[in-house]
Amino acid sequence: MNKILLVIGREYTTRVQKKSFLMTTLLVPIVIIGFYAAIIAIAISGSDEKQRIAVLDQSHLFDSSLLKNNEEISFTMIEKENPVAFIKKYKKLGYQAFLHIDHTGKADSLEFILHSEAAASLQTMNTIEKNINDALRKKTLLANGIDPKAFDKIDQMVKVQNLLESKEGAKKSVAGISYAVSFGCGILIYMMMIVYGTQVMRGVTEEKTNRIAEVVVSSVKPFQLMMGKIIGIGAVGLTQFLIWLVLILGMQMAIPVLFPDLLQQINQAGVQSEENMTMAATVLQGMSALPIGKIVFFFLFYFLGGYLTYASLFAAVGSVVSEDQQEAQQLVFPILMPIIVGFVIMTKAINDPDSSLAVFGSIFPLTSPIVMMGRITYQIPLGQLALSMILLVGSFLFFTWLTGKIYRIGILMYGKKPSWKEMIKWAFSK
């Protein structure tokens, strides 16, 4: 028992002490967060300078009072210009774009064309469209003798809130957040199982090809060596989660302190960002509505169960191959298949958590670690949950027992790669 602890210790410390461990642990979230932050930043920010847009209204629908200027865009009505000629000179006159409004020829039908050199940003297009639509509506309402204020009252949009009733009282649920958390957990387990499973396989092959395995198995049993490696690498994975958890919590506390006016900025950013503001609020609301404790527990359980089940399979593959990496790839493929299938079922399960495919996928032990994450924010019948967990633990024990025997023979065999038939024979040898 003492010896397996030594093996675990070695596997753990040699990996955690590596610079690359710290790098990936810190860089991966930074890259992911940075990536999303960049996308959001690009989407919500318009251009820095104020856009001046020349408007030539040949339909005579608008006057300057109808087109509202804001901080980013100012409209200037121009008259007595030939639209074709003006396209060539609007730039020289200091306008970034030129909006041309004209009849299409059909009755009551207008066309709006924005001439610009660079593609107009989404924000600019939205502002222009909103302005035109508002102006048109106001004009139409007035033409039909309806008070625009009365119409606004009629045109109210109702929002429905989903309250989750629980013992601690009602909480607001946000479908999008549950979706995102499920998907995030599923993809994390999917990635970690492959990343750490491959590490187990590489570690085993390394020990075999370095011939250190023969030295070590003269001190410890092959099974202890295999389990020590699997547990040690699993502990590295848990350490990585722990660091991420601390980082996330730290960031949640640090952001309001570091950027006190961040929310305000978002608030002021204009029409579009008003939605972002409510989104930020709904994210917070949605997060608080989720059963965080339950999610963390099941995430860790299914990560460990899935990792342990697959790690023993990866270890067996690592033990039968020698230097040739291509051999490893051939043998790894059948192991990766169910992981990938699990991922596919998971994406379906998020949308339809009670479909028979989702239920099957979350119980079948080779896919359950990933698929269950897709259903985790929903109420799962207790029976299904219990069956899935028992099957996962059972399959872990079964595969470890089975692959331990392949491993025991494999690490001391050199030369030709054994056939499937031979490996099955090893697995069921005494």
Added chain:
Amino acid sequence: MKNLLELHSVKKYFATQKAVDDISFEIKQGDIFGLLGPNGAGKTTLLRMITGIFYPDSGQILFDGKPFDPINHANQIGYMPEERGLYKKMKIGEQVLYLARLKGMSRADAMEEIKKWFIKLEMDSWWNKKVEDLSKGMSQKLQFVTTVVHRPKLIILDEPFSGLDPVNANLIKDEIFALANNGSTILFSTHRMEQVEEICNQIVLVNQGKKILDGTVREVKQQFKKNMYRLGAIIPSSIHSDGLFEIISRHADEIMLKLAPEQTPNAVLAHCIQQGLQIQSFNEVLPSLNDIFLQLVEESGPTRKFQSI
């Protein structure tokens, strides 16, 4: 001295090979024991059974008088396999410490012993280096330290000198003698016969999974001697052997002769003196282990064939 290791009719069959087929021998405590055999004779399989990596199909292994049990006895055995194995990326000091602790040493005890060995073999500046930085000879020395650092009763060395220069080979050889003098038993597997003659006192020769020779080096040589003598003298070409001996080869000042059956060296010497030869030397020439090895392996079939069991 009592026997540290006894093998009784040990067998291990693989799918296509009788790797070890009914082998028995004993090793006394403090002996330097040579396990010889051509490639593929079953030496590695035999060693793996003695180190507890494989279980014999049948037969018994006694360690220190008790049936061999890997869990209890693994800590008392040091095994250096033929194919050297170390973690390439691990620091040398940590690596030896890890392997020593896997053999049941406490951290403090292991540290003390490692430092002693590192100083003795002039490796004390290596502690923070990695194995990938070492030359082949250096990693060989390191492997030797990892094998003996936990003060094993039985030290198994599979080709310990391969890749070592003469200086380092001597260094290791001296350590092997010192360990044996301190009561460790050494089981030495090789096919380099000149090393065996120099180091071992007891040998076993295996081929095709079977033991074909067993005894001390002296006994074995006596057993296979061919009554050859080297006579140093100025010898006239007209020398007359009188049926006492047969001249095998002739040089300017010495001849190699083979005694005729039932003759003694004394008779030969008397005969030569009578003929007026000025004798300068007269020695018995024993066969080298190499010759015996070649002869026996030849007789018992040099290469393995795949056989069905």
